[in-house]
Amino acid sequence: MAGAKEVRTKIASIKSTQKITKAMQMVAASKMRRAQDRMAASRPYAEKMLQVISHLARATPEYHHSFMAVERPRKRIGYIVVSSDRGLCGGLNSNLLRRLLHEIKALRGEGIEPVFCTIGSKALGFFRRFGGNVLAQTTQLGDNPHVEDLIGTVKVMLDAFENQQIDAIYVASNEFVNTMTQRPVIRQLVPLVGGEQEAMPLHWDYIYEPSAKTVLDALLTRYIESLVYQAVVENGACEQAARMVAMKAATDNAGNLIDELQLVYNKARQAAITQEISEIVSGAAAV
Amino acid sequence: MAMTIHVDIVSAEGAIHSGTATMVYAPAEMGEVGIAPRHTAFISRLKPGDVRVENERGEQEHFYVSGGMLEVQPSVVTVLADTAIRAHDLDEAAAMEAKRRAEDALAGKVAEFEYAKAQAELAEAVAQLRAIEKLRKMTGR
Numbered sequence: 001m002a003g004a005k006e007v008r009t010k011i012a013s014i015k016s017t018q019k020i021t022k023a024m025q026m027v028a029a030s031k032m033r034r035a036q037d038r039m040a041a042s043r044p045y046a047e048k049m050l051q052v053i054s055h056l057a058r059a060t061p062e063y064h065h066s067f068m069a070v071e072r073p074r075k076r077i078g079y080i081v082v083s084s085d086r087g088l089c090g091g092l093n094s095n096l097l098r099r100l101l102h103e104i105k106a107l108r109g110e111g112i113e114p115v116f117c118t119i120g121s122k123a124l125g126f127f128r129r130f131g132g133n134v135l136a137q138t139t140q141l142g143d144n145p146h147v148e149d150l151i152g153t154v155k156v157m158l159d160a161f162e163n164q165q166i167d168a169i170y171v172a173s174n175e176f177v178n179t180m181t182q183r184p185v186i187r188q189l190v191p192l193v194g195g196e197q198e199a200m201p202l203h204w205d206y207i208y209e210p211s212a213k214t215v216l217d218a219l220l221t222r223y224i225e226s227l228v229y230q231a232v233v234e235n236g237a238c239e240q241a242a243r244m245v246a247m248k249a250a251t252d253n254a255g256n257l258i259d260e261l262q263l264v265y266n267k268a269r270q271a272a273i274t275q276e277i278s279e280i281v282s283g284a285a286a287v
Numbered sequence: 288m289a290m291t292i293h294v295d296i297v298s299a300e301g302a303i304h305s306g307t308a309t310m311v312y313a314p315a316e317m318g319e320v321g322i323a324p325r326h327t328a329f330i331s332r333l334k335p336g337d338v339r340v341e342n343e344r345g346e347q348e349h350f351y352v353s354g355g356m357l358e359v360q361p362s363v364v365t366v367l368a369d370t371a372i373r374a375h376d377l378d379e380a381a382a383m384e385a386k387r388r389a390e391d392a393l394a395g396k397v398a399e400f401e402y403a404k405a406q407a408e409l410a411e412a413v414a415q416l417r418a419i420e421k422l423r424k425m426t427g428r
Contacts, residue, residue, distance in 0.1 A: 038300070038301070041300065041301035041302060042299055042300060042301065044297050044302055045297045045298060045299045045302075045367060046299075048295070048297060048365055048367060049367060052330070052356075052358050052365075052367075056330075087406060117385075117389075118389070124389075124392055125407070127393075128392065128393060129407070134389045134392075134393060135386060135389060136382070136385035136386045136388070136389045137385065137388050137389040137392055138385055139388075146300065146370060147299045147300060147369075147370045148370060151378055151381045151382075152378070152380075152381030152382045152383070152384050152385035152386075153382075153385040155378050155379075155381065155382040155385075156382045156385055156386055159382065204328055205328065206328045206329055206330040206358075206359075207327060207328065207329045207330070208330055208331070209315055209316060209317050209329070209330070209331035209332070210316060210317060210331075210332075214332065215330055215331070215332060215356070218332055219356060222299075222356070222367070222369070225299070226299045229299050229300075
């Protein structure tokens with residue numbers, strides 16, 4: 001049986017750990033709310049853009065941008081992998097990477113080679129250990145990511161697509177279902193998956209300045225960037241939610257552990273007292 | 288009542304402005320344009336500059352945009368603002384930078400990776416310790 005003093009120090013150390021996990025849980029909760037707001041704020045931009053793009057695509061059938069082109073046979077596929085920078089968020093990153101790994105295995109079976117762009121240090125660390133062709137990466141986006149930080153990484157992928165080095169681009173990230181559930185998803189980015197083609201009631205067209213082509217090019221790049229940005233922001237919300245849940249579990253576990261140790265401590269203390277009394281009694285009897 | 292047109296200014300990171308206006312001025316790529324209500328459908332890239340929105344009371348609101356797209360339909364004007372200053376060579380530089388970072392990271396020059404790896408090893412060690420502890424609990428005491 002451990003000494004009462006040892007148990008007491010152990011309890012104190014677990015209590016301080018519990019304080020930390022509790023604090024992390026609360027920080028994650030407040031950050032999650034802000035991340036969700038950002039998620040909602042980024043939607044109107046992408047929606048508006050999609051409207052304009054689908055209109056342009058229908059209005060100018062003679063110009064086909066390569067991002068909208070029909071699928072070409074796939075030999076190499078690019079993945080933009082969105083992960084968190086920090087750990088302690090449960091199985092968020094490992095679930096995503098496991099899902100990706102399954103997909104890659106299936107692709108390799110068909111003779112398709114994957115290449116990667118990573119966002120966040122967890123994904124990069126993974127590919128460093130696992131081995132993989134990483135074309136570009138960004139890390140340390142912080143809690144408030146900016147589109148500016150993503151432009152470079154996305155452009156590397158888009159350039160590779162236009163140079164026919166890769167034949168499709170996917171984004172792997174976590175989808176925010178609710179606070180308790182985050183689901184890893186892999187979405188196709190390029191070629192653009194067409195929305196529903198509703199018939200145009202009246203034929204009308206924009207006045208383009210300077211030309212339909214330049215406008216469409218600029219729009220498409222920005223649209224894809226905004227989709228990646230959305231994935232990053234959503235993943236951020238997932239990260240905070242997952243961390244909140246993980247830290248809550250850790251706090252609860254620490255509480256259970258303290259209760260158990262408290263029992264052990266009481267027993268040890270009781271044993272020590274009993275022993276002392278019996279020593280005194282036997283000492284008195286000997287006199 | 289004066290004729291009005293709906294104006295939305297949105298960027299990828301959030302909505303900036305939404306409301307009605309009697310006139311909108313924007314720095315289009317080929318010169319500044321003024322958009323009145325019932326303007327014909329029009330689309331253009333924007334240069335960095337001021338978007339001015341004039342409301343029914345004749346007041347003007349200014350919004351700085353660092354570029355973007357302007358989309359006009361007879362009853363609605365949408366400014367899709369960029370959040371960053373964009374130019375072909377700037378984008379190119381950002382792309383080169385992202386590539387370089389990946390190469391550096393994979394060559395193992397950056398300290399934060401060692402950190403990530405160490406963390407993974409630590410987690411493994413902790414899991415092993417926990418397993419040993421469990422075994423002890425089961426067998427001994």
